[in-house]
Amino acid sequence: MLRIAHRGAKGFEPENTLVSFQKALDMQVDGIELDVHLSADGELMVIHDETIDRTTNGKGFVNALSLRELKAFRINGEHNIPTLRDVFDLVNQDCFINIELKNYDTAEKVVSLIEKYVTKKGWKYDRFLVSSFDWNALQQVAFLNDKIPIGVLTETNLDLALAFAKFIQAKSIHPHFHLLTKENTEQMQEKGLQVFPWTINEVEDIQKIKTFNVNGIITDFPDRI
Ligand code: G3P
Ligand code: CA
Numbered sequence: 001m002l003r004i005a006h007r008g009a010k011g012f013e014p015e016n017t018l019v020s021f022q023k024a025l026d027m028q029v030d031g032i033e034l035d036v037h038l039s040a041d042g043e044l045m046v047i048h049d050e051t052i053d054r055t056t057n058g059k060g061f062v063n064a065l066s067l068r069e070l071k072a073f074r075i076n077g078e079h080n081i082p083t084l085r086d087v088f089d090l091v092n093q094d095c096f097i098n099i100e101l102k103n104y105d106t107a108e109k110v111v112s113l114i115e116k117y118v119t120k121k122g123w124k125y126d127r128f129l130v131s132s133f134d135w136n137a138l139q140q141v142a143f144l145n146d147k148i149p150i151g152v153l154t155e156t157n158l159d160l161a162l163a164f165a166k167f168i169q170a171k172s173i174h175p176h177f178h179l180l181t182k183e184n185t186e187q188m189q190e191k192g193l194q195v196f197p198w199t200i201n202e203v204e205d206i207q208k209i210k211t212f213n214v215n216g217i218i219t220d221f222p223d224r225i
Contacts, residue, residue: 002030002216003225004098006199007048011220015055016046017079021090029222031129032091033098033198036084036106043067044084044109050102056081063105084110088117098151098196098218101132107140114148125149131174135164142168151196158184165193172196174218177209185212 008020009027016034024032035048045062052058052065058073071080084099091097099110110130117123131151132138138150149171154161158179165173165188173188177197188195198218200206206224209217217225 001210001214001225002196003027003222004031004033004196004216004218005029005222006033006218006220007035008032009220009222011201014076014079016048016082017075018082018086018090019079021082021087024222025091025093025095027222029095030216031096031098032087033100033131033218034084034087035100035102036110037062037102038105038109039067039070040064041066042109043070044106044113045070046082046084046087048102052081084113088113096127096129098129098131100153101130101134101137101141104134104137104140107137108144111141111144111148115145129171131172138170139168153198154179158188162188162191162193166191172215174198177205180209180212180214182212185214189213189215 005024007015009023013020013023021032034046036044037047039045051061056073056075114128125147129149129151130141131153133153141148151172151174152161152165152170153174155176158175161173172194174196177200180197185195194215196216197214200209200217201220203224
């Protein structure tokens with residue numbers, strides 16, 4: 001069962017920071033999950049919200065600020081917002097990167113960056129897993145490069161997500177863990193999909209979901225898996 005660190009090791013370090021990803025790597029996780037938005041000048045920024053208000057000492061929409069402006073803000077007084085490239089450059093061990101596209105506009109740039117790391121650095125496509133609640137964004141990724149592994153996120157409708165995942169030949173399906181049963185987990189796996197539920201932090205929930213034999217668990221606390 002794969003251990004996937006949510007926004008890095010969010011239970012230990014500030015989410016979506018290089019220290020958080022490094023902590024997850026030190027914990028020998030199988031994958032790290034992160035979120036991307038575009039800056040005003042088209043850089044892929046690793047941040048969950050559409051604004052910087054909650055996680056930094058600044059205010060404003062990510063897509064209204066330049067890379068330079070965004071880099072000047074501080075997270076917990078010491079860290080800055082990484083770019084996706086910063087995170088790729090940090091990960092030099094066998095660990096896949098689950099990139100969650102927070103909106104459609106990020107799709108093309110994420111595909112280009114992945115292609116760059118595949119062609120220039122020799123990374124394999126299976127080092128990446130691109131997921132999103134925005135299925136149009138996933139369709140765009142599949143259209144641009146059908147070798148990039150795709151994960152379909154859903155919080156509400158598993159049947160629809162399953163149909164869409166088959167349609168775009170996704171690698172995995174990422175349901176909110178409350179949607180899962182042992183039966184529907186098996187059903188998805190029988191259709192060739194890996195099942196990666198999120199975000200499971202409580203030990204009791206982890207134990208229960210493990211009995212469904214999911215393929216991996218997305219968690220803030222990889223040590224609890
Ligand atoms: O990718 C799973 C999970 O991260 C989705 O929810 O809000 O934490 O991005 P959120
Ligand atoms: Ca996410």
